[in-house]
Amino acid sequence: MNAALDAGFALRPSEAISFFRQKANKGTKQWGELAAEAHAKQFAVAGATSNALLNDFKSAINKALTDGTTLSEFRKDFDRIVGKHGWSYKGNRAWRSEIIYRTNLSSAYAAGRYRKMTSPEALEIFPYWRYVHNVSLHPRIVHEAWGGIILRADNPWWYSHFAPNGWGCNCEIQPVSRRKMARNGWKEDEAPEIVTRPWVNPATGRTEQVPTGISPGFQTNPGKVWMDEEARRAEVALKPVTAIDGKPPAAAPPEVRRSVQKKEIRKLLDTRAGVVEAATAPETVTKALNVETDSVLLSDDTLSKNLAKHPELSPTVYEAIPDMLDNLTVVEEGNTPQSLLLLSSLDKEHFRLAIKRTSDGSELFLTSLARLSEKAALRLIEMKKKIN
Numbered sequence: 001m002n003a004a005l006d007a008g009f010a011l012r013p014s015e016a017i018s019f020f021r022q023k024a025n026k027g028t029k030q031w032g033e034l035a036a037e038a039h040a041k042q043f044a045v046a047g048a049t050s051n052a053l054l055n056d057f058k059s060a061i062n063k064a065l066t067d068g069t070t071l072s073e074f075r076k077d078f079d080r081i082v083g084k085h086g087w088s089y090k091g092n093r094a095w096r097s098e099i100i101y102r103t104n105l106s107s108a109y110a111a112g113r114y115r116k117m118t119s120p121e122a123l124e125i126f127p128y129w130r131y132v133h134n135v136s137l138h139p140r141i142v143h144e145a146w147g148g149i150i151l152r153a154d155n156p157w158w159y160s161h162f163a164p165n166g167w168g169c170n171c172e173i174q175p176v177s178r179r180k181m182a183r184n185g186w187k188e189d190e191a192p193e194i195v196t197r198p199w200v201n202p203a204t205g206r207t208e209q210v211p212t213g214i215s216p217g218f219q220t221n222p223g224k225v226w227m228d229e230e231a232r233r234a235e236v237a238l239k240p241v242t243a244i245d246g247k248p249p250a251a252a253p254p255e256v257r258r259s260v261q262k263k264e265i266r267k268l269l270d271t272r273a274g275v276v277e278a279a280t281a282p283e284t285v286t287k288a289l290n291v292e293t294d295s296v297l298l299s300d301d302t303l304s305k306n307l308a309k310h311p312e313l314s315p316t317v318y319e320a321i322p323d324m325l326d327n328l329t330v331v332e333e334g335n336t337p338q339s340l341l342l343l344s345s346l347d348k349e350h351f352r353l354a355i356k357r358t359s360d361g362s363e364l365f366l367t368s369l370a371r372l373s374e375k376a377a378l379r380l381i382e383m384k385k386k387i388n
Helices: 002-007 014-021 051-067 071-085 093-117 120-125 141-146 178-184 222-235 254-271 283-289 300-309 315-319 321-326 374-383
Strands: 128-132 150-152 172-176 196-200 207-211 275-280 295-299 328-333 339-346 349-357 364-372
Touching: 014 051, 014 093, 014 222, 014 300, 051 071, 051 093, 051 300, 071 093, 093 120, 093 172, 093 222, 254 275, 254 300, 254 315, 254 321, 275 321, 283 328, 283 339, 283 349, 283 364, 295 300, 300 364, 315 364, 321 328, 321 339, 321 349, 328 374, 339 374, 349 374, 364 374
Parallel strands: 295 364
Antiparallel strands: 128 150, 128 172, 196 207, 275 295, 328 339, 339 349, 349 364
């Protein structure tokens, strides 16, 4: 996996990106403050306490996942972020930048791989998993001993031993089909006994039990934690409001409907699960897209993508989406006949929104939101063809 990290991902690892984007920022003063399991749901950089600093690091890691940024390229972002915030960190530049880069990418890649490998289709073809110990400059004896172990994919041993299992660990888990088992004469093994050792967390002072052979902080399976959290979120997933005071949303007074929309956006920001009505499309938009509905929906997936791409946007900005649609400066053609670019100005700030209709024209979705400078807003007005 390290070779892939050194060169940058050749392909966009969609599941890894989804895993990383769902993380919420968590400021910490030192490593160990965040529980191992929490790393699957929260983004932290030891010593980074401000949300602005975390946002910039998160954007840099997101870019590395989506664009295939190499370590050397990431170090340029690292230098820029450190200079911008005047961040004082432990360790030298080479070591610290590599730790941030490799740890986040490898855990995201592993979580995405776990999700793909546990899909019903994958499990049908590959019911077994094999622990593979790859070449390393400093091999761990225990990891070498695990090399070649084959267990069923649903064996609980994988809950704590799904690679990587330590800093710089090159191990990986390989899916195995019944045909490959028979061809190679492989047999299912018994799961090794999980023996733990006491470890004192330097940040909390608490003694924790960590499986032998696994570095502290790596004793959980981020992919499983993520999927368990996804299942929990699915149970509480939001759905568009279908009635306001007993009437369809379209029949509610505009100010009341906007108030409800803002509350729903706040809920989505908290839960990151489901779809909500985020705004009311003006007639200019509905006519341009040839739709009868005026309900503009916002999904958890779009929200997560936008939060990762534009971490500078505060919750207050998202809550103002209903007002933005009510104060459009320009409605312009989008990149496709089914989409529009909208320019809105609120409190001397400019925002660009993108909206698209579904192929059957039954629904409208907000697909992106960004803040624009005065210059960029004027340029957008000049470059695009007005249709309103």
